[in-house]
Amino acid sequence: xxxxxxxxxxxxxxxxxxVQRVRGYLAKxxxxxxxxxxxxxxxxxxxxxxxxxxxxxxxxxxxxxGLWGSEWVGFNNFGYLFATRLTTRVLFNxxxxxxxxxxTGTTMSLILALLLxxxxxxLQTRFYQSAMFFPSFISAxxxxxxxxxxxxxxxxxxxxxxQSLGMEQISWYASPEYWPAxxxxxxxxxxxxxxxxxxxxxxxxxxxxxxxxxxxxxxxxLSQIRYITLPLLVPxxxxxxxxxxxxxxxxxxxxxxxxxxxxxxxxxxxxxxxxFVYRALRQLGDVGMAAAAGFAQSIIGFALIIISNxxxxxxxxxKAIF
Amino acid sequence: xxxxxxxxxxxxxxxxxxxxxLINIALALFAIACLIPLxxxxxxxxxxxxxxxxxGYTLIPTQFSTLxxxxxLRDPSQILRAYAVTGFVTVAGxxxxxxxxxxxxxxxxxxxxxxxxxxxxxxxxxxxxxGGLIPFYLFVVQTLKMKNSILALILPLLVNGWNVLILRTxxxxxxxxxxxxxxxxxxxxWRIFFxxxxxxxxPVLATVALFMMLGYWNDWWLSLLFIDNRxxxxxxYLLYNIQASVQAINSDPRxxxxxxAIAVPAETTRMALAVFAVGPIAFAYLFLQKYLVRGITIxxxxx
Numbered sequence: 001x002x003x004x005x006x007x008x009x010x011x012x013x014x015x016x017x018x019v020q021r022v023r024g025y026l027a028k029x030x031x032x033x034x035x036x037x038x039x040x041x042x043x044x045x046x047x048x049x050x051x052x053x054x055x056x057x058x059x060x061x062x063x064x065x066g067l068w069g070s071e072w073v074g075f076n077n078f079g080y081l082f083a084t085r086l087t088t089r090v091l092f093n094x095x096x097x098x099x100x101x102x103x104t105g106t107t108m109s110l111i112l113a114l115l116l117x118x119x120x121x122x123l124q125t126r127f128y129q130s131a132m133f134f135p136s137f138i139s140a141x142x143x144x145x146x147x148x149x150x151x152x153x154x155x156x157x158x159x160x161x162x163q164s165l166g167m168e169q170i171s172w173y174a175s176p177e178y179w180p181a182x183x184x185x186x187x188x189x190x191x192x193x194x195x196x197x198x199x200x201x202x203x204x205x206x207x208x209x210x211x212x213x214x215x216x217x218x219x220x221x222l223s224q225i226r227y228i229t230l231p232l233l234v235p236x237x238x239x240x241x242x243x244x245x246x247x248x249x250x251x252x253x254x255x256x257x258x259x260x261x262x263x264x265x266x267x268x269x270x271x272x273x274x275x276f277v278y279r280a281l282r283q284l285g286d287v288g289m290a291a292a293a294g295f296a297q298s299i300i301g302f303a304l305i306i307i308s309n310x311x312x313x314x315x316x317x318x319k320a321i322f
Numbered sequence: 323x324x325x326x327x328x329x330x331x332x333x334x335x336x337x338x339x340x341x342x343x344l345i346n347i348a349l350a351l352f353a354i355a356c357l358i359p360l361x362x363x364x365x366x367x368x369x370x371x372x373x374x375x376x377x378g379y380t381l382i383p384t385q386f387s388t389l390x391x392x393x394x395l396r397d398p399s400q401i402l403r404a405y406a407v408t409g410f411v412t413v414a415g416x417x418x419x420x421x422x423x424x425x426x427x428x429x430x431x432x433x434x435x436x437x438x439x440x441x442x443x444x445x446x447x448x449x450x451x452x453g454g455l456i457p458f459y460l461f462v463v464q465t466l467k468m469k470n471s472i473l474a475l476i477l478p479l480l481v482n483g484w485n486v487l488i489l490r491t492x493x494x495x496x497x498x499x500x501x502x503x504x505x506x507x508x509x510x511x512w513r514i515f516f517x518x519x520x521x522x523x524x525p526v527l528a529t530v531a532l533f534m535m536l537g538y539w540n541d542w543w544l545s546l547l548f549i550d551n552r553x554x555x556x557x558x559y560l561l562y563n564i565q566a567s568v569q570a571i572n573s574d575p576r577x578x579x580x581x582x583a584i585a586v587p588a589e590t591t592r593m594a595l596a597v598f599a600v601g602p603i604a605f606a607y608l609f610l611q612k613y614l615v616r617g618i619t620i621x622x623x624x625x
Contacts, residue, residue, distance in 0.1 A: 029436050031511040032429040036441060039426030042481040045466070046458070047448035053457025067460065112352065118345050130611045131353035134360075137603055139540035141562045145596045146359040148565075149366055149379040155589065157362070160378035193356060221341060253543065258562065261569050277455050287456060294454030302451045 057295040061287040077292035086276065087293075094272040097180060097256075098248045101187050106241060108188050109195030110233070114225060116196060117203045132193025140254025143186060147259055151182070173261065176268040183255060183270070190255075195240075202236045203229060239312050246308035249273060249301040273297050360604065367391070367594035374589055390594035393587075401598055404557040411475045411556060412538040419480040420531050424523075426481065427489030428515055431496075442490070449483040459547055474548035475556065479537055485530050492526045493519060532610060539603060557599045564592055 026033075052067075057077055059070040081087055112132065119125050150157050151172035159169040172178060210228045219227070251272035260270045262279075273293060280290030313320035358381065365383050366374065373385035394401055430438050430445070452458070458478075468474035496519060504514045520527065545559035555563065564587060587595070 025436070028434060032432060032435040035425040035511070035515065036429035036435075038422045039481045039486060040441065040444065042422065042477065043445060043448055043483070046462075046478045047452060049465070050457040050461035051453045053460055054453050056456055056460070066464065112349075115345050115349050118342070119349065124346065124349075128349045128353045130607075131356045133611070134604075134607060135356050137536050137540070137607060138360075138600065139542060139558050141542050141558045141565070142363070142596055142600050143359075144565060145561065145593065146362050149359075149362045149593070152379070155374055155378045157379045157381075189356065189359070193352075221338075258542070258565075261565065263569070274455075281456055281459065287460075291454070291456040294456050298452060298454045305450055 054291070054295055054298075056287060056291040059288060061291070063287075073288070077288040078296070080289050081292045081296070086271075089268070090271050090273055090276045090293075093269060094251050094274075095248060097183060097272065098244075098251065100180060100184050102241060102244045102248070104184050104188055105191055105195055106237065106244075108192040110199050110237070112192060112196035113199035113203060114229065116200055117229075118221075129193070129197075132196065134193075135190045136194045138190070140252075140258040143190070143254075144259045144261060147182075147186065148261075173263050174265045176266045176270065179260065179266055179269045183259070186255065186259060187252075198240060199233060199236060202233050206232050235316050238315055242308040242312050242315075246305040247301070249297050249304065251275070253278070360600065363593050363596050363600070367590060367597045369590055371588050371590050387590070390588070390590040393591050394594055394598070400560070401557075401595065403553065404555050404560045405598075407472070407475075407554055408539060408556040408558070411472065411541075412535055415476045415479060415538045416531055416534045418476075419485075419534050420527060423481050423485045423530070424489050424520070424527060425515065427486050428493050428519055430486070430490045431493035442487075445483045445486050447483075449487075462548065469548055470551045470554060471548070472554055475541070475544050475554070476538075478544060479534075479541065485534070489523075489526065489530060492523055496522065536603070561592075561595055561599055564595065568592075 056067060056070075058072060058074060059067075060073045060076070061067075061070045065071075116125060116128060119128065148156070151159075153159060153169065153171050153173070156172070158172070162169055170178070172182075206229065210232075211224055214224045214228060251274045253274040256270050256272045257275045257278065260266050262275070263270075277290045277294045277297075280286045280293065284290075309320055361381060362379060365381055366379050367390050368386055368388065369380070369383040370385035370387040371389070373383070373387075377384045426445070429435050430442050432438065462474060462478070463469045466474075468477075500518060500522070501514055504518050509517070540558060542556065542558035542562050545554075545556055546562065549555065549559065
């Protein structure tokens with residue numbers, strides 16, 4: 001009793017300062033914490049809390065046993081994954097198609113930006129840009145509808161055109177060999193206009209004095225582009241390409257799944273990691289292998305993003321995402 | 323003599339004018355190519371079904387008919403329900419998502435908020451790494467039990483790192499004097515946020531809101547993962563489902579019997595449904611493209 005009373009002043013003094021410190025902290029930061037909390041919780045729920053589920057890649061997952069009841073199998077799922085011939089195909093398609101998208105998309109966006117840069121009428125520029133951005137706001141489902149109007153075997157515009165030219169009709173949804181080209185076109189339609197704005201912004205930042213000097217020297221428009229515009233755009237080009245390469249293992253699921261109408265005859269050229277994982281989960285029920293593929297994609301993708309960003313930071317620290 | 327003097331000048335003018343014309347032609351062609359697919363859908367929806375079978379899809383209806391629209395409007399319950407679900411998801415998602423993202427962005431933008439660096443990284447990391455589809459799917463279905471819940475169409479898209487960081491950057495540029503003046507007047511941080519910060523940042527908030535709206539309106543992926551209940555079909559997922567059942571019937575006619583209740587609409591009706599899905603966006607785009615174009619610039623230049 002005596003020791004208790006004698007000790008209280010001693011213990012109370014530090015505990016009071018702790019309370020005071022907490023109070024002081026809350027007075028300064030409490031409101032901000034309250035403002036931040038809903039967003040932080042949502043990000044936790046949908047980005048962080050699922051992460052332990054990565055363990056499924058190392059389990060023989062059974063729906064009835066759940067995540068932690070299923071048996072650990074080490075790297076078996078990865079063994080199956082790399083044993084199927086499908087994996088090579090899916091990996092090749094993902095890298096090949098994304099590679100094509102990067103090359104064609106960058107080229108087209110650059111060309112559009114060069115052209116837009118030469119248009120001086122405000123109204124014209126606005127019309128072109130508005131039209132070019134519009135496809136970016138159209139969902140993959142709608143894209144699949146009009147692609148069908150073009151490519152339907154019986155009623156499609158393209159086949160009717162071939163017919164009127166006396167050529168043989170093509171069964172597009174059964175001919176995988178055409179789809180890399182088709183998807184490249186759709187991807188250009190969808191994203192080239194949107195992509196051009198970055199390059200256009202880069203061109204507008206180039207000092208007009210360079211062009212004036214070139215004009216006085218009698219340089220043609222083409223050589224101005226060749227020797228002034230393009231060299232000055234190289235940093236932006238390098239950066240956008242690197243960032244795109246950082247995401248090369250992630251495919252546009254809508255494009256490869258919905259626009260191809262998930263047609264098995266087309267898998268030879270259109271099956272990519274994302275569609276493979278989806279089918280393994282929802283159609284084949286092979287959750288373990290799907291998770292293994294997804295896990296490999298996440299890890300390699302993460303490493304690539306980090307590496308590409310490190311290189312970007314070397315080129316231009318301002319353009320690095322972190 | 324005078325001729326030779328003026329000739330180089332004229333030639334320069336001529337090539338400049340010619341290249342100007344060619345550039346405009348090239349851009350106009352690309353711009354038209356961007357719009358043609360939409361016209362194809364509209365044209366098909368206004369075509370006669372038999373004419374489509376006979377002449378194929380054309381840019382201008384070979385035989386004009388509004389039968390597809392009459393057919394849909396005769397029993398509009400399906401499309402109205404899809405509109406109601408999509409509208410609710412879009413409005414609820416955009417309003418709450420914008421509020422939550424802006425509050426988070428504002429907190430992270432304040433230098434007096436001690437853990438802002440660590441929390442910014444917490445937000446940013448979600449953009450770099452994710453566990454992939456399977457962990458996400460199983461967590462939402464088994465832990466959150468959101469299968470066939472409208473929440474599954476709203477919550478996952480509510481907050482994304484990109485929007486939060488754009489908003490944070492914008493709020494960082496707000497003048498401290500403005501906020502300090504409000505603080506001296508005795509305004510709480512909440513009042514400062516809603517009555518000073520929000521009104522002065524409307525352009526960016528509007529742009530982020532527009533992108534969120536588009537994201538919700540166009541989403542079919544979350545429905546594909548989490549929705550079986552036909553009462554919860556969004557307009558995009560309704561279209562996706564119609565397309566998928568057409569596909570199934572084409573590959574195996576026996577599916578038709580198995581599908582039972584799902585009536586597969588004719589091609590023109592399907593295109594008319596697509597017009598219903600894309601119409602509001604095309605309409606909104608006409609009025610809002612100014613903001614969107616500006617917003618794209620903000621996004622691409624990384625504030």
